[in-house]
Amino acid sequence: MIPKSSPRRPRNRLVLYVLLGVACVFVLVPVLWMIVTALKPETDLFSTPPRLWPTAPTLDAFRRVFTDYPFADYFRNSIIDVVASTGISLVFSSLSAYGVSRFKFRGRGSFLTFLLISQMFPSVMLVIPYFKIIQVLGLYNTYAALIVTYVSFTMPFCSWMMYGYFKSIPRELDEAATIDGASPLRTFLSVVLPLSLPGIVATAIYAFITGWNEYLFALILTSSEDMKTVPVGIGQMIGQYKIQWNDLMAASIYAVVPLMVLFVFLQRYLISSLTAGAVKS
Amino acid sequence: MARSSKVAAAQQRVGLGFVSPSVLVLLALVVYPLFYGFYISMFKTNLRNMWNFVGLKYFVQALSDSDFIHTIGVTLLFAVLVVAGNLLLGTALALLLNTNIRFRVVWRAILILPWLFPDVVVAILFKWIYDPLYGLLNFALTSVHLIDHPIVWFGDPNLAFSAVVLSCIWKGYPLVMILVLAGLQSIPQDRYEAARLDGAGLVNQFRYVTFPGLVPVLAVSVILDFVWWFKHFTIVWLMTAGGPIDATKVVSIDIYRIAFTNFDFGRAAALAVIVFFICLAFSIVYRRIVRDTEV
Numbered sequence: 146m147i148p149k150s151s152p153r154r155p156r157n158r159l160v161l162y163v164l165l166g167v168a169c170v171f172v173l174v175p176v177l178w179m180i181v182t183a184l185k186p187e188t189d190l191f192s193t194p195p196r197l198w199p200t201a202p203t204l205d206a207f208r209r210v211f212t213d214y215p216f217a218d219y220f221r222n223s224i225i226d227v228v229a230s231t232g233i234s235l236v237f238s239s240l241s242a243y244g245v246s247r248f249k250f251r252g253r254g255s256f257l258t259f260l261l262i263s264q265m266f267p268s269v270m271l272v273i274p275y276f277k278i279i280q281v282l283g284l285y286n287t288y289a290a291l292i293v294t295y296v297s298f299t300m301p302f303c304s305w306m307m308y309g310y311f312k313s314i315p316r317e318l319d320e321a322a323t324i325d326g327a328s329p330l331r332t333f334l335s336v337v338l339p340l341s342l343p344g345i346v347a348t349a350i351y352a353f354i355t356g357w358n359e360y361l362f363a364l365i366l367t368s369s370e371d372m373k374t375v376p377v378g379i380g381q382m383i384g385q386y387k388i389q390w391n392d393l394m395a396a397s398i399y400a401v402v403p404l405m406v407l408f409v410f411l412q413r414y415l416i417s418s419l420t421a422g423a424v425k426s
Numbered sequence: 427m428a429r430s431s432k433v434a435a436a437q438q439r440v441g442l443g444f445v446s447p448s449v450l451v452l453l454a455l456v457v458y459p460l461f462y463g464f465y466i467s468m469f470k471t472n473l474r475n476m477w478n479f480v481g482l483k484y485f486v487q488a489l490s491d492s493d494f495i496h497t498i499g500v501t502l503l504f505a506v507l508v509v510a511g512n513l514l515l516g517t518a519l520a521l522l523l524n525t526n527i528r529f530r531v532v533w534r535a536i537l538i539l540p541w542l543f544p545d546v547v548v549a550i551l552f553k554w555i556y557d558p559l560y561g562l563l564n565f566a567l568t569s570v571h572l573i574d575h576p577i578v579w580f581g582d583p584n585l586a587f588s589a590v591v592l593s594c595i596w597k598g599y600p601l602v603m604i605l606v607l608a609g610l611q612s613i614p615q616d617r618y619e620a621a622r623l624d625g626a627g628l629v630n631q632f633r634y635v636t637f638p639g640l641v642p643v644l645a646v647s648v649i650l651d652f653v654w655w656f657k658h659f660t661i662v663w664l665m666t667a668g669g670p671i672d673a674t675k676v677v678s679i680d681i682y683r684i685a686f687t688n689f690d691f692g693r694a695a696a697l698a699v700i701v702f703f704i705c706l707a708f709s710i711v712y713r714r715i716v717r718d719t720e721v
Contacts, residue, residue: 158527165522168515169536175596176539178562179551194565237448244444248437256445262709263456264650269657269678270698273466273685274459277473297455304448329440358544360660365686376546380664383550390554397547404542412535 183207183394190390206395215370216396219378225288226363226374227356230295234303234352235345237296242307243333247319257308263301271297272365279366290366291374295359299352306351310344311337347414350407357404375400460702467695484696494680494697498704501676504591505656511595512651513644516602521636523603524610534607541600549664552593556580580666583673590665590674594655602647609643610636642715649712653705677701 182190183206185199210216245253275294284290314337322332338345360376367373373381379400382393467485470478488494523534540548555562556579564576580586617635626634659678662668668675668683677697685694 161522161525161527165519165527165533168519168522169533171596172536172539174562175551175555178555182554191560193559194568195560195562237451241445241448244441248441248444249434250438250441250445252445253441256449259452261712262706263452264653264709266456266460266702266705269659269681270463270702271456271459272682273691273695273698274462276685277466277691278459278462280473293455296451297459300448300451301456329444333444354542358546360544360546361682376544376660379546379550383553383664390560393550394554397550400544400547401542404544408538408542409535412538
């Protein structure tokens with residue numbers, strides 16, 4: 146974050162802040178409206194014109210999400226699906242990324258190309274075969290269905306991110322360990338992996354966000370309330386006859402907060418690793 | 427000689443050892459389902475008891491079906507507008523954030539915020555804001571007397587389309603902004619110094635240093651973002667479900683409906699294969715650009 150250009154005249158600086166301020170207003174107004182709506186009692190919801198601030202702000206909606214809807218189940222399911230798929234994805238992608246970053250072997254180039262191209266596969270293309278395959282395997286409406294699916298989504302890009310990170314770790318460290326008689330796997334586990342913690346963290350957040358946000362496959366591969374995930378649960382609240390916007394916004398806030406917490410603590414790792422793949426530094 | 431070939435053989439063995447678990451997983455979870463999708467596309471099937479082989483009938487049908495051509499047109503327009511919006515906004519904000527401002531971290535955190543919103547939440551939040559009776563947008567517009575009567579945003583094809591595009595830009599620009607910011611930071615400082623020594627002002631510095639330095643990042647962003655939004659489903663589905671009168675029926679919604687409402691899985695799979703080839707064409711361009719910039 147080195148400043149590149151500094152407008153000399155104060156008027157230019159003012160324009161800068163005004164532009165940034167306008168952009169932030171467009172970001173923050175919807176966010177604040179979400180919070181205000183969640184704080185409204187039901188009587189305020191359908192008043193015209195809409196009230197900009199609730200008559201009597203209440204946290205009832207935040208409680209109702211868990212008492213009137215099976216959101217505790219949705220959360221448990223989302224966490225199980227996403228944590229498991231993130232973990233599995235990390236194990237496989239860090240192994241393959243290390244292999245690609247350190248060894249020359251036949252098929253290395255094709256593997257890297259495949260990782261890139263798999264970003265292009267439309268999810269609608271996979272959803273139909275998955276629907277059938279998951280049923281044939283007897284995994285329909287189970288945790289395994291979504292875990293498997295999310296691994297297939299996240300593993301290619303996770304491998305790419307980890308590959309970018311491993312490349313930045315000097316090979317001399319590996320060589321020193323090898324000379325000391327360590328096997329390649331041992332070198333990887335005890336020398337390279339501990340040094341790669343920032344990269345692993347960034348990759349894990351990426352996989353987590355991707356899984357946490359996923360809607361289409363969760364919609365199609367689960368059917369009972371005790372298997373649905375948070376996005377599906379929120380999505381079906383809007384199909385109801387009378388939409389309870391305050392409950393819906395409270396549920397949405399619950400869905401966003403985990404990602405914000407992750408992001409606030411770990412943004413430095415994430416941004417640098419995400420961009421490592423796309424930008425040559 | 428013998429030693430170096432031994433080393434090469436060891437490299438081969440160990441490298442494959444590290445990669446093979448992932449290769450197996452990718453074969454099982456990505457490659458096999460892709461081929462199975464091709465297979466399904468050649469049958470008239472409900473995926474249960476009816477499997478009538480029809481060959482390439484659905485492909486021929488789709489390419490001469492004016493409805494499908496229209497859907498592809500809508501999807502292209504949708505993707506192009508969202509990507510253009512993301513690119514303009516993302517680049518402009520990245521340039522602003524890259525200047526010598528106070529509280530940069532705070533500005534950046536706020537501007538990245540929409541990226542952390544799940545698609546489902548974005549869709550629902552904007553559906554609420556666009557609500558004709560109780561929505562914030564109509565309220566704001568009537569308060570400043572821009573309109574007299576509330577507008578039913580999702581009742582008119584053009585308005586609905588624009589409303590969806592704007593919501594998607596809200597969600598989509600931060601990723602471009604992050605990529606461009608990283609691109610800006612990878613431009614060496616001394617190029618700016620050289621330009622200043624040559625007497626270049628801010629405009630010329632942008633023209634001859636910043637912009638050329640950003641071209642690779644912008645090219646990659648355009649293509650990744652385009653493919654991403656071309657196949658997008660969730661926000662559009664939850665906001666309009668493709669309506670009104672198919673104005674927002676992007677190809678993912680078309681495929682979803684044909685498969686999971688009409689249970690015409692073979693035809694849906696065929697359309698998905700066509701989308702796959704459109705995305706593949708873009709990915710080849712993408713690959714070429716990445717290779718060219720990796721100097």
